[in-house]
Amino acid sequence: MINLTWTNQISEFLPDYTDCLTGANVCSADEWISEACAPQQDVLLLQDVFAVKVKRRRAAGQQSGGAVLGMALFCCKRRGRRLEEDTLHLHNASSEHTHTWYNTLKELLTGFSSRPRYLKVFINPSSHKKEAVHIYREHVAPLFKMAEVRTDITVTERKGHALSVMKECKLDEYDGVVCVGGDGSVAELCHALVLRAQLDADSPEKPVKAVLPLGIIPAGSTDVISCSVHGVRDPVTAALHIIMGHLQQVDMCSFSSVGQLVCFGFSAMFGFGGRSLARAEKKRWMPSSQRREYALVKTLARLRPEDCQLSFLPAKKSNRNVFEHLDQEQDPDPDPESEEESWTTNQGLYLSICIMSIPCLSPHAPRGLGPNTSLANGSAALIAVGNTSRSEFIKHLKRYSSSSGQFSFSFVETHDVSAVRIRPRSLIGWSEEESEEEGESKTTPIIQSEGAAFPWNIDGELVEIANEVLVRVHPRLITLYGEEVDEAESTVSCSCI
Numbered sequence: 001m002i003n004l005t006w007t008n009q010i011s012e013f014l015p016d017y018t019d020c021l022t023g024a025n026v027c028s029a030d031e032w033i034s035e036a037c038a039p040q041q042d043v044l045l046l047q048d049v050f051a052v053k054v055k056r057r058r059a060a061g062q063q064s065g066g067a068v069l070g071m072a073l074f075c076c077k078r079r080g081r082r083l084e085e086d087t088l089h090l091h092n093a094s095s096e097h098t099h100t101w102y103n104t105l106k107e108l109l110t111g112f113s114s115r116p117r118y119l120k121v122f123i124n125p126s127s128h129k130k131e132a133v134h135i136y137r138e139h140v141a142p143l144f145k146m147a148e149v150r151t152d153i154t155v156t157e158r159k160g161h162a163l164s165v166m167k168e169c170k171l172d173e174y175d176g177v178v179c180v181g182g183d184g185s186v187a188e189l190c191h192a193l194v195l196r197a198q199l200d201a202d203s204p205e206k207p208v209k210a211v212l213p214l215g216i217i218p219a220g221s222t223d224v225i226s227c228s229v230h231g232v233r234d235p236v237t238a239a240l241h242i243i244m245g246h247l248q249q250v251d252m253c254s255f256s257s258v259g260q261l262v263c264f265g266f267s268a269m270f271g272f273g274g275r276s277l278a279r280a281e282k283k284r285w286m287p288s289s290q291r292r293e294y295a296l297v298k299t300l301a302r303l304r305p306e307d308c309q310l311s312f313l314p315a316k317k318s319n320r321n322v323f324e325h326l327d328q329e330q331d332p333d334p335d336p337e338s339e340e341e342s343w344t345t346n347q348g349l350y351l352s353i354c355i356m357s358i359p360c361l362s363p364h365a366p367r368g369l370g371p372n373t374s375l376a377n378g379s380a381a382l383i384a385v386g387n388t389s390r391s392e393f394i395k396h397l398k399r400y401s402s403s404s405g406q407f408s409f410s411f412v413e414t415h416d417v418s419a420v421r422i423r424p425r426s427l428i429g430w431s432e433e434e435s436e437e438e439g440e441s442k443t444t445p446i447i448q449s450e451g452a453a454f455p456w457n458i459d460g461e462l463v464e465i466a467n468e469v470l471v472r473v474h475p476r477l478i479t480l481y482g483e484e485v486d487e488a489e490s491t492v493s494c495s496c497i
Helices: 008-016 095-109 132-146 161-168 183-201 224-230 235-244 272-281 288-301 319-324 390-401
Strands: 049-057 067-079 082-091 118-123 150-155 176-181 214-218 247-257 260-265 267-271 306-314 344-356 380-386 412-424 454-458 461-465 469-481
Touching (some): 049 235, 067 095, 082 235, 132 176, 132 214, 132 235, 161 183, 176 183, 183 214, 183 260, 183 461, 183 469, 214 224, 224 235, 247 267, 260 454, 267 272, 267 469, 272 344
Parallel strands (some): 118 150, 118 176
Antiparallel strands (some): 049 067, 247 260, 306 344, 306 412, 412 469
16 A cells, blocks of 8 residues: 655645555655655655646546545656656545645645746647647647646747747736747747847847746757757657746857847858758758758768858856856846957868757757757857868768767867857858759869858758858857756667768
């Protein structure tokens, strides 16, 4: 039989259940962090309970009433990186005792202030395999209903729809925002949340921390941002992080060109990553995995370096400790103009330049594309791959799928940075109709007519920019539902290289 022990607040009700239950100690919302409530085997912490229901015996077709049988506690259980819903059944035929327990537990659960009660939900029905609506209805909505989380749902109809809604809606009505979609949808909502914070604070120049946290239900093809805060591409895990109120502050970058803001985001790829995405976008009729592999092989076959000036502002070594100890109410984003900036500038040919303020974990790269950075250390990882042979570049790419070694090449340099400026020396555009008879020279960039734009991959979205780009890191600019993750679950492999 199970023994269920409670803290002082509800100990007077203990005898009614002691002989009916197996192996759990339940701790109250305000006492679970004490030594007496430290996690042990066969211990259920109240912090892991997200819903409580009264169990009744009902006849077929009976919608209400019925004899009381006891209670059911719905809790969050961790299995590796995944979170799962579990149930503890408590049996008691006394209606009075059951309702006393029920009311007491309900009151205790309201003590977790980070748990949302009302969410604004955006669903992108066109993401990946167009399964976002199904994923939400089948896996997420039932959990929200069980946890009594109310939702206001918008199914987006076009790119930019979520941004326009976020500019107008009353944010003070909600406890958080949820995105059901891929990286592009997530990036749009993160951008919208920061822009809205700027508008509300009347701060058009300086980024302002987003007021509401964002939850991400993965429904895309790679879901890099979701993997970076969940470790898995699993809608149930993502939904439970939201329900349980697991909050993680995250750094973001601003991308600007010619003094104008392009967008806020987490990662950017220039060169190989941008050109691969540009090719993939022209083959939207293909299945996503085939489209990705086609673009990768095609871009490798026509591998060319970008001739550009790369400047970066090294992150101060003290930043990591400073940001680890910042209070949430402190301003983590110092004015860049108030600090003396010492830029490092290099000129040359680069096959790929990546800037990442988060590790960018995915099933394809379990340790991340930027494993040397973290979610909230106040800096970004700059990975610059110089000109080299195609075979050496492929070796570099293949090592991302393993645990390490992708940076142990003489042509790869990495830096912790707080800002990056990329200034192409010539307008190196791209064309899908490049001549099949092109030479194999690896040192001659593709030069196009004036006015051509450079393809950038910013959080999985194609952005074409014709001039230099300035990237700045803004520490802890947004809060996501999730946690710091070292490695993502690996379930897929790329067979194209």
